Amino acid sequence: MHLMYFTEQPMSAYPEQAGRDFGATALMFSNRHFDPVAGSRLYNQYIEHYKLAEDVGFDGIMLNEHHNAPFCMQAKCNVFASILAAITSRVKIVLLGNPLPLADNPVRLAEELAMIDMISRGRLVSGFVRGGGQEQLATGVNPAFNRERFEEAHDLVVRAWTEPGPFRWEGTHYQHRVVNPWAVPLQKPHPRIWIPGVLSKETIIWAARQRYPYIALSTAIDATKKIWELYDSVAAEAGYTGGPPNRGYLQRCHVAETEEKALANARQFMWMQGEFTGLAHPVWSSPSGYFSPANRRAFVEFAVGRRSNPRAAAFEDQLREQQIIAGTPKTVLPKIRRLLEETRPSIVGFWAADGFVSDQDTRTCIRLLGQEVLPAVREMGKELGLLSPLEANAPVSIRYDDGPGLEAVAAEAQAALR
Amino acid sequence: MSTSEARWVTESIRVADTTLTFRKAGAGAPLMALHHDVGNPPGAGFLDALAHQFTVYAPLHPGYEGSARPEWIRNVRDVAVMYQWLLSDLGLSGTTLLGLGFGGWIAAEMATMSPAALGRLVLVGAMGIKPAAGEILDQALVSYLDYVRAGFEDPGAFERLYGAEPPTSQLEQWDLNREMTFRIAWKPYMYNPTLPHLLGGVKTPALIVWGRRDRVVPLECGERYAAALPRARLEVLERAGHFVEMEQPDAVGKLITEFAAVPPAA
Numbered sequence: 001m002h003l004m005y006f007t008e009q010p011m012s013a014y015p016e017q018a019g020r021d022f023g024a025t026a027l028m029f030s031n032r033h034f035d036p037v038a039g040s041r042l043y044n045q046y047i048e049h050y051k052l053a054e055d056v057g058f059d060g061i062m063l064n065e066h067h068n069a070p071f072c073m074q075a076k077c078n079v080f081a082s083i084l085a086a087i088t089s090r091v092k093i094v095l096l097g098n099p100l101p102l103a104d105n106p107v108r109l110a111e112e113l114a115m116i117d118m119i120s121r122g123r124l125v126s127g128f129v130r131g132g133g134q135e136q137l138a139t140g141v142n143p144a145f146n147r148e149r150f151e152e153a154h155d156l157v158v159r160a161w162t163e164p165g166p167f168r169w170e171g172t173h174y175q176h177r178v179v180n181p182w183a184v185p186l187q188k189p190h191p192r193i194w195i196p197g198v199l200s201k202e203t204i205i206w207a208a209r210q211r212y213p214y215i216a217l218s219t220a221i222d223a224t225k226k227i228w229e230l231y232d233s234v235a236a237e238a239g240y241t242g243g244p245p246n247r248g249y250l251q252r253c254h255v256a257e258t259e260e261k262a263l264a265n266a267r268q269f270m271w272m273q274g275e276f277t278g279l280a281h282p283v284w285s286s287p288s289g290y291f292s293p294a295n296r297r298a299f300v301e302f303a304v305g306r307r308s309n310p311r312a313a314a315f316e317d318q319l320r321e322q323q324i325i326a327g328t329p330k331t332v333l334p335k336i337r338r339l340l341e342e343t344r345p346s347i348v349g350f351w352a353a354d355g356f357v358s359d360q361d362t363r364t365c366i367r368l369l370g371q372e373v374l375p376a377v378r379e380m381g382k383e384l385g386l387l388s389p390l391e392a393n394a395p396v397s398i399r400y401d402d403g404p405g406l407e408a409v410a411a412e413a414q415a416a417l418r
Numbered sequence: 419m420s421t422s423e424a425r426w427v428t429e430s431i432r433v434a435d436t437t438l439t440f441r442k443a444g445a446g447a448p449l450m451a452l453h454h455d456v457g458n459p460p461g462a463g464f465l466d467a468l469a470h471q472f473t474v475y476a477p478l479h480p481g482y483e484g485s486a487r488p489e490w491i492r493n494v495r496d497v498a499v500m501y502q503w504l505l506s507d508l509g510l511s512g513t514t515l516l517g518l519g520f521g522g523w524i525a526a527e528m529a530t531m532s533p534a535a536l537g538r539l540v541l542v543g544a545m546g547i548k549p550a551a552g553e554i555l556d557q558a559l560v561s562y563l564d565y566v567r568a569g570f571e572d573p574g575a576f577e578r579l580y581g582a583e584p585p586t587s588q589l590e591q592w593d594l595n596r597e598m599t600f601r602i603a604w605k606p607y608m609y610n611p612t613l614p615h616l617l618g619g620v621k622t623p624a625l626i627v628w629g630r631r632d633r634v635v636p637l638e639c640g641e642r643y644a645a646a647l648p649r650a651r652l653e654v655l656e657r658a659g660h661f662v663e664m665e666q667p668d669a670v671g672k673l674i675t676e677f678a679a680v681p682p683a684a
Contacts, residue, residue, distance in 0.1 A: 140605060
C-alpha cells in the first residue's frame with residue numbers, strides 16, 4: 001500500500017460572518033478578508049505537519065491547489081512540492097495535482113516538475129487535474145475548452161519529458177516554436193502520473209485508457225465501486241487488467257484520543273462542504289462548457305435552485321457512508337478495513353483535519369495515524385493483496401507497459417546522490 | 419404599427435461546412451436581424467411587426483438556439499464572415515442589417531468587412547466596443563436568470579416574456595448559448611479591441627439605438643459607436659434597458675422603419 005497524508009491547507013482565519021453575509025466564500029468573496037499574518041503562521045504550521053507526517057511513517061504527502069477561496073490556501077502546488085523536495089528525504093511528493101488547462105505554457109510546467117523530481121531525488125508523483133470551474137474563472141481560462149486543453153497540455157508535458165528536444169509543437173491550444181527544456185526528470189521514462197477525480201466519467205475513462213491510477217476523492221463506497229467497474233472495463237478494452245495498483249482513494253479520517261473529540265473535530269470536514277466556506281454560485285463551480293453535456297439538465301435546475309446540491313450530504317450520512325471516518329485508532333480501523341475490502345484501493349490518502357481543528361489536535365491526529373493506524377492498515381493491505389503501483393513496479397502508463405524499472409532507477413539515483 | 423403575426427418559413431443553407439438556419443417572413447426590402455447572445459424570446463412580436471415593412475431574414479447564430487455548432491469556430495469575426503457569405507449566397511443587396519446586443523457586435527464586424535454590401539446598419543445596445551469607464555456585464559459570474567433579468571429596465575417585462583418560472587428547456591438553451599458565447603467571445607469578453615479603429619470605413623447610414631438604463635452594455639459604448647461610424651445617429655430611449663426592442667418594440671420598430679424610408683444622401 002501507499003499511504004499518504006493530505007490537508008487542504010484551510011485558511012480558517014477569516015471572519016466567518018463576512019462569508020455568510022456575502023453569501024459565498026469563493027471566487028468573488030473579497031480577499032480583503034485574507035489576513036497575511038495568519039496566512040504566514042498557517043503556511044509554516046502546515047510545513048511542520050508535513051515534516052511530522054514523514055517522521056511518523058507516511059509513504060507520501062499529497063498536495064493540491066485551488067484559487068480564490070479560503071478552503072485551500074495553496075495556490076500553486078509546485079511551490080509546496082519544491083519545499084518538500086528539499087526538507088523531506090523519504091516521502092513521495094504526490095501532486096494531485098497541477099490543473100493543466102490553467103497552464104498557458106505547459107513546457108514551463110514540465111520544467112518545474114523536472115526540477116522538483118531532481119531536487120527530491122526522484123520522489124515526484126505528478127498528478128494532473130482539470131481544475132474546478134472556479135479555477136477557470138479565477139485564472140481567465142476558457143471553461144469551454146477545459147478538456148481539450150487538459151489533454152493537449154498532458155501530451156505536450158509527457159513529450160517534453162520523454163523526447164529529446166528541440167521539437168516544434170503546433171497544437172490547437174498551444175503553439176511552441178521550440179520545445180527543449182534544459183531540465184528533464186530524473187525518473188525514467190517519466191514521473192508517475194496519477195489522476196484524481198470525483199465527478200466526471202470522462203476523466204475516469206481517460207485515466208484508464210492511459211493506465212494511470214485514478215484517485216477517487218472521498219466518494220461514497222457504492223459510488224467508488226461504480227468508478228472501479230468503469231475503470232476496469234475500460235482497462236480490459238485497452239488490453240490490461242485493472243485492480244488495486246490502479247486504485248486510489250482519499251479518505252477523510254480524523255483520529256483523536258477520545259471518540260468525542262474525534263467526532264467534534266470531524267465536524268470541521270463540513271466546513272468546506274458548503275456549511276459556510278466553499279459556498280459558491282453553481283455557475284462559478286460549473287461554468288457553461290465545463291461539465292459533461294449529459295449532466296446539463298440536472299445542472300441547470302440545480303443552478304436556479306430547483307434541485308438540491310447532489311454533493312452535499314449531511315454529516316451523519318457521510319459518517320454512515322464512511323466519506324468521513326472519525327474515532328480513536330481502535331474504532332477507525334474496522335471502518336478502514338471495510339473500505340479496503342469493499343473497494344480494494346492500494347493508494348490511500350488520509351485527509352486528517354480541516355477547518356478550525358487546532359494545530360495541537362492536528363499533530364495528535366498525524367501522530368496517532370502514524371503510530372497506530374498505518375501499521376495496521378499495512379498489515380490489512382498485505383493480507384488483502386493490495387500492492388501499490390510502486391510496490392508492484394507497475395508500468396507508468398500504457399505506453400510503457402513492458403515495465404519501466406522506474407523504482408529501481410529512482411533508488412539508484414538516490415543512492416548515488418547521497 | 420401592426421403587431422399581427424407574420425408567416426415564418428424556416429430555411430437553411432450550407433456555409434463554411436455548417437448548416438446555417440434562418441427564418442424568413444414578410445415582403446419588401448431585405449432586413450437581416452441578428453439576435454442576442456441569449457437568443458430570441460418566445461413569442462416576441464417585434465420581428466413580426468418588421469415583416470410588414472421588410473422581408474425579414476432572422477438567422478440563428480451557429481451554435482445558438484439549437485443550430486449546429488461548428489467546432490472550429492473561434493471568434494465573432496468568424497460568424498460575421500459566415501453571415502456575409504449568407505448575404506452573398508442569398509443574392510441580397512441594399513440590406514438593412516439589424517443587430518441586437520451581441521448580434522450588434524456581429525453586425526458591426528460585418529459592416530467593416532464589406533461596407534458597400536449593406537444598405538443600412540442598425541445597432542441596438544451592441545456589444546463589441548470596450549467601454550472606457552464601465553464594464554460589459556459578465557454573464558460568467560451570474561446565473562442564467564439574473565443575466566436575462568439584468569437586460570430589462572422593467573422587472574415585470576421578464577415575466578411577461580419568459581414567465582415567472584422559465585421551463586427547464588429554456589434554461590438548458592441559455593446554458594448552450596452561453597457555452598457558445600464562451601467559445602467565441604471569452605477573452606477579451608464581449609469586445610474586439612481593433613473594431614473601433616475599423617469602423618471609420620463604414621460609410622453606410624447607421625442608426626444606433628440604446629436604452630438609457632442599459633445595465634449590460636453601458637450607454638457610453640453607444641456614444642462610441644456613434645462617434646466612430648461616419649454616418650451614424652444615436653437614439654437613446656428612456657425607460658428601457660439592454661433589451662430595448664423587447665421593452666419598447668413599437669418605438670424601436672418605428673425608428674427602424676423611418677430610418678430605412680429616408681433615401682441615403684450621396
